[in-house]
Amino acid sequence: MLEIKNLNVHYGGIHALRGIHIDIPENKIITLIGANGAGKSTTLRSIMGLTKSSEGSIQYQGESLLKYKTKDIVEKGIVLVPEGRRIFPNLTVEENLILGAYSRKDKAGIAKDMERVYELFPRLKERSWQKAGTMSGGEQQMLAVGRGLMSKPKLLMMDEPSLGLAPLLVKEIFSIIKEIHRQGVTILLIEQNAKASLEIADYGYVLETGSIVLEGKGKDLLTNEEVKKAYLGEAK
Amino acid sequence: EMKTSKEREEESTKGNPRIRIGVFQPLTGAAAAGGRMTLEGIQLANHLFPEVLGKRVELVVIDNQSDRTEAVNAVRRLIQEEKVKAIIGSYGSSLSIAAGEIIKKEKMPAVGCSPTNPMVTLNNDYYFRVCFADPFQGTVMANYAVRDLGAQKAIIVQDEVQEYSLGLSRYFMEAFQESTGNEDSILGVYNYHSGQQDFSNILGEIKKNSGDVVFAPGNYIESALLIKQAREMGIQIPFLGGDTWEAPDFREIGGEAVEGVIFSSHFSEEAQVTRRTQLFLEEYEKKHQREANAFGALGFDAYLVLLDAIKRAGTDDSEKIRGALAETENFEGATGKITLDKNGDAQKSAVIMKVENKKLSYVTFVEAE
């Protein structure tokens, strides 16, 4: 579905991505793990056209994404739930969701998806009138995911959805990701919580200082000694 | 570039000898209309009389942007960088006064066209002007108000930022009190400042104190707005003003509202006509296809008076030109006969004009004292 080849990104002098290759087949959960500053977010931002790459290609359903604006990429069905939630604090929960469907014209479809989001996150339904900025961190995270779903994505990318969440909510988020996947959405997931994400992922990539150092089936990575040592903090 | 001025100077002395005369006028900013009208007159005169002492007269024009600091800069530049021999300007007393210091210090003869405030030439041996000064103008209007309009009570509205307006108001007030013989004949003095657009508070006061006339000298813009708003508020008292109201813009902005206002001015073809008046009027209308005005005429005269002085001095030495200027007597200009007194002021008569059917009409003529 999406294929990244030899992607290079520079931030001024920093070489943040050094020629990575990633393949995302349809209907799978792919996860990207790695230490801080490894370039995970940069990868997602490059796909969305938020960050310009200096070299390489990003193919989506046989077409290069590099020439498109973010807006067009979203319209093609790729959605990013960004790092740090980035909900619109001055808009109500409902308005945030409506904006999630900004590019869509099918009123009936939008209404249906709104219902679906409210089913997934009953808390959002309860608080549909509330200004999003006044909600707690976990609620905001739900809203961010819900908002992402509103554009009816084919490929949903999530950047550290569990960051700063209480343990209970972390569990909930992962079960929701599985649920969304079950409904037929391809998922690219970034997580610090490597264990949980590898557990649900079909395939995983390990990123270190801008390069992919390891890849494999989720289950295999989970038992890989290096991964264990570096990311799961178990070998102690 | 820094050196071009030197080059220019060399060039001017080489081939055909030139005399450079500096002109500083407000060509942009609040006083631009007056400055441009004056400049038209100066340039017309230069066009008609381009030579003196066998040399070409070259005008160096600098815009003082209706700003005092820029006026000082402009004159400094004319003297030090452009090496002019004499200076003409500026419209607007405050601009002239600001530049006066440098003119005095650098001993540069200067001829003002229409700055009427006494401070322009006071204590300044190098500044002259071809117009009358405000004490005369103020008195003329006060006397007219009392004698011809039968006014006993007057209200003054002045622009607190303009020496022109402040001075004129003061002389009007003195003359009015004297003329009516009543210390309390001035009901109030109200201030506004250049650039103000809403005068409702002043007009509220005027509406309250029913005077016989309002004397409101100032920039033609603010004056026009003031009168317009007065009429809108139903104030029907006659408005009197000074020579700035001559500008056509005053009638344009004021429209209907300024019908009937009365002001003093420098000349009218119906009052004093000389050979030069005829020449000026014809040539001006030919060149610009519109009615001539007093500012143009005064610019015209300032140039001619200066040229005459250079001719009499027989040299382009600035100090000598000054000497010759001081001796100007009965010079025949477009605005009448010009004699410069010991202050450097022109002893001239004034005319009183009225706005009628969007045109200026001549009312009467007041001889110089």
Next chain:
Amino acid sequence: MKNTKRILNIISIIALIGLLFIFEQTFDSYKMRIVNLCGIYVILGLSLNLINGFTGLFSLGHAGFMAVGAYTAGLLTLSPAMKQMNFFMKPIVPFLAEVEWSFLPALIMAGLVTALIGFLIGAPALKLRDDYLAIATLGFGEIIRVVFTNTQSLTNGALGLKGLPTHTNIWWTWGIAFITILFMVFLIKGSYGKAFKAIREDEIAAEAMGISLFKHKVMAFTMGAFLAGVGGALLGNLLGTIDPNMFRFTLTFNILLIVVLGGIGSITGTVISAVVVTVAMEYLRVLDEAINLGFIRIEGIPGMRMVVFSLLLMIVILFYQNGLMGSNEFTWDWFLEKKFLKKSGKKEVKQ
């Protein structure tokens, strides 16, 4: 290394003095005025940079401070006779009528009075942040101007002061500019300067590090006001006439422009850009006047100078977003290194 730098410092100071001396000998008074203006704008630019660039306080009230300085020095140096001439509408307040100070004390007094005003304004206003502070300080600047227009017996109102003794010369302007540069360098390098920068970077974190926001902000603001007052005083006594209208907010913008063009938070940048902007403004006057190319005469268009100037300004802002210097400074290290590298070829560069 330390010795080399000391020698270089001394050499450049001597060179600067020599240069000023040459200017004084060869330039006519018109050009000297530009040199003087450059010096004054260096002082003003640095003072605004201290507030806006180093401390991150968005202040737009500089014109007001300059007015306070210019009037203080003006009233103190104006001779009693000139005072009488100036104040013809309303007499001057008695306590000022007879004073006539020499320039140095008047300058210092101008700085102190302005600093006091700066303190009085800063104490309440610095509670505000960002745009709100900007608009409030802009307001204070305008209020100062309006007050000066209305306190006729103190300031001669809108008519302004004329005939100020023109004490200002390049030794004053560049001397004080030089002291200001040193002042800034040492201030910024020191602990207090670092605290200012910390406030600029993140107020909340700075406060959490034990830096009293109020004290340091007011300190920077007051010091900036002091320098602005001195700059204003020099300007007044250079021009010889001042009036409240000179000190409109466009004047603040001009100085802000110098700061931004030079690089916010760079002393070197401000100095360079003060000189460049001042000279450019004069140079562009050519555009307003008729240009005589001998065979053809191009009539000048009044106002063209400002059009070109603002266009140039826009181009610089759009293409040099961080100004000439960013927040970098000229240092001998940098200078020596660059020279050194040039000589020793490519190998060094790679390293």
Next chain:
Amino acid sequence: MASMTFQVFMQHLTNGISLGSLYALIAIGYTMVYGILRLINFAHGDIFMIGTYVAFYGVTLLALPWWLSFIVAIIFTCFFGMTVERAAYRPLRNSPKISVLISAIGVSFFIENLAIVVFGGRPKAFPIPPMFNKIINIGGVSIVSLTFYIPVITLLLLMGLVYFIHHTKTGMAMRAVSKDYEAARLMAIDVDKIISLTFGIGSLLAAVGGIMWGLKFPQLVPLMGVMPGLKCFIAAVIGGIGDIKGAVLGGFILGLGEIMLVALLPALTGYRDAFAFILLILILLVKPTGLMGQKLTEKV
């Protein structure tokens, strides 16, 4: 003061209301642009001036009927504002705030100076259609008909705008853009287009304000936008910048206050131009985000 008659008082009151609504109209434009870009659009006053000049030339030079000329002016100004945004602000979208502010000041200088060269420094008289210039006398208070039109137009525009911002998807997108460009992009919102639109609407309002201004004070100079521009910005800040209703409130307070202050205390006339600033500072010190501004304590 005591001697002020009822008529004179009413006279001042109507004056204050019409000036206030004029301020309000222009303040809305400021507030919209600020609300979205967090940028004090110093060029707003100049855009206002352009609108007035275009209307003037439409009537005088092109001899259009006044209403057509006004419409042309409004449309032209709309595009002019969008062009300004494109040229001077868009390239700086990711730059430090102060650069953008300087750019705003630079653009403002540029427009003013260009106007001086193109339109000439000499003031022009704005032609007033008779319907705005009728003097109506109600119980000794004489009022120009324009005085009635201005508040009505302001309120109509206000209502339209509030509806647009709060009840349309585009309005929602504008509010979203105001908080976070990047997140807005991720919603498939074309941020540049939304900002352009905001400028267009802001400039449209400026043009309407400018024309009204020209009708009230029929004098055109290239610097005519500077003072009203500044005052209306203050009005917007007083009301709580970013809030449209706040801008209207601020405009009325400022306009009415300015007129009433000097009417009631004539001794303070000279301080009239300082009034706006003093009011501004007093309000900011008491309520740092303006009267209707939301309190935005930074979440630490």
Next chain:
Amino acid sequence: MSILRADNITMKFGGLVAVSNFQMALQEGEIVGLIGPNGAGKTTAFNMITGVYTPTEGQIYFTEEIKDSQGNPSSHEINITQYRPDQITKLGVARTFQNIRLFKELSVLDNVIIANHLRIKSDVISSILRLPNYTREEKAMIEKSIHLLEEVGLEGVMHEKSSSLPYGKQRRLEIARALATNPKVLLLDEPAAGMNPKESLELMDFVGEIRDRFKLTIFMIEHHMQVVMGICERIFVLDHGVTIAQGTPSEIQNNEKVIEAYLGVD
């Protein structure tokens, strides 16, 4: 006597009660944890203690050690409820932030030097004139800062711009900066956020080390249970602003209410 004590503090934002009647006392040398669901009011509690917010109700006390004229130490409790953040830091309470707040444009070293400024004795004039009393102080400040950076393992990146550091190092720098203020109490707000489990464990060791080396009392908000349970001696649990439990890690881990509101069942 406890070194820092909150007596029934409450914080309301409009109608929202973010923290209600929070009661807490830290003993010298302790490491205490503060946990709870998102939006429970943990950061708000920190903000009140450090003076960023003034509590709507309740009082906060800090125990200050003073030496009398003979040099005998004695301690007394002062009410710091109305103090500003800088005053509180001066007394000896330093903190880090949930969303890292470094002086981004400044170098790593400058970040730490600035944190020394609060103890400076020379005035601004002597700093500009570079009088000996100032230069002496400056030298000491720089030495101390470099030393601190060595302690946290950042000496190698001393001259880099602080924003160019990777996340984990930025967190360390924030801690170093807080240490430079000479605190007695250190408040850490989610120091392990955004770190992977391995990095989190390293951090845990690091916190223990600095506690011993600098004789600190540490109060820490954290969502990584491994860290919290591994290092904290006592834990407070907030939910909806209310303290629902407090006790040792094992008590908390088995507390019904905590499991329901926060931990969940495995």
